[in-house]
Amino acid sequence: MKAANLSGGQEILCINTEKVYDWIVNEATFDLTLNDLELPVNPLTGDQLECDDIDIDTVTCTVEPADIDPIEVLSREDQDFVINGATVTLQLVTIRKNFEVTIFVDLIPELGGATVEVGTVEFSRCEQVILCAPEGTDIDVTFTDLDCFVCTAVCDPGTTADIDELDVTVTVRLCQSIQSTFEVTLEIAADFCQPRDLLSFPPCPPPTMPAQCPAVFPSTAVGNNGDNN
Numbered sequence: 001m002k003a004a005n006l007s008g009g010q011e012i013l014c015i016n017t018e019k020v021y022d023w024i025v026n027e028a029t030f031d032l033t034l035n036d037l038e039l040p041v042n043p044l045t046g047d048q049l050e051c052d053d054i055d056i057d058t059v060t061c062t063v064e065p066a067d068i069d070p071i072e073v074l075s076r077e078d079q080d081f082v083i084n085g086a087t088v089t090l091q092l093v094t095i096r097k098n099f100e101v102t103i104f105v106d107l108i109p110e111l112g113g114a115t116v117e118v119g120t121v122e123f124s125r126c127e128q129v130i131l132c133a134p135e136g137t138d139i140d141v142t143f144t145d146l147d148c149f150v151c152t153a154v155c156d157p158g159t160t161a162d163i164d165e166l167d168v169t170v171t172v173r174l175c176q177s178i179q180s181t182f183e184v185t186l187e188i189a190a191d192f193c194q195p196r197d198l199l200s201f202p203p204c205p206p207p208t209m210p211a212q213c214p215a216v217f218p219s220t221a222v223g224n225n226g227d228n229n
Helices: none
Strands: 011-038 054-065 071-083 086-107 115-131 138-160 163-190
Touching: 011 086, 011 115, 054 138, 054 163, 071 115, 071 138, 086 138, 086 163, 115 163
Parallel strands: none
Antiparallel strands: 011 163, 054 086, 071 086, 086 115, 138 163
């Protein structure tokens, strides 16, 4: 159903929105070395886990943007470029991205095989991108894909205070959308709309009877009509 316009036709409206100055999409892959991760206690028994208690081939990871300041713009520097024969001033933007990676491992079957969290580590990665992003614009980074996998994992027995430790290398892969934006107020000619028509509920079905068995009841056989003469 097509929404109808209110009477009066188009009007001049002012709306607040964001103007996109520039927009790029790129991807990145980087490695992360996490050493000396102390094995946790067994969540079922409370005993300190040792290297023999875990399946080293089951080490996995998850990665998320940091809860605080996931994206920080460190600097932006004007640089001149020649594009289509014209000199254009763009900005070399330095961005720091902050993440948290969490490591998990499975216990051996004799201990129940449960997945336990080893620990979470914060880390940062920086990059530079060229954007039309003059001072005053905001830099918005959105991760369209963010994942990680464990490349190597080694367990060191009793290296610190008799607590076994895990050494892991992780590869992080991400796809990201980077925009420079600025809040603007726009004047546009637009129609006011009203909601669509309500959809009707289907009508109640008529009463129906269960299927009958006339060949069985009532019987028309001779002698079953109550006549004894």
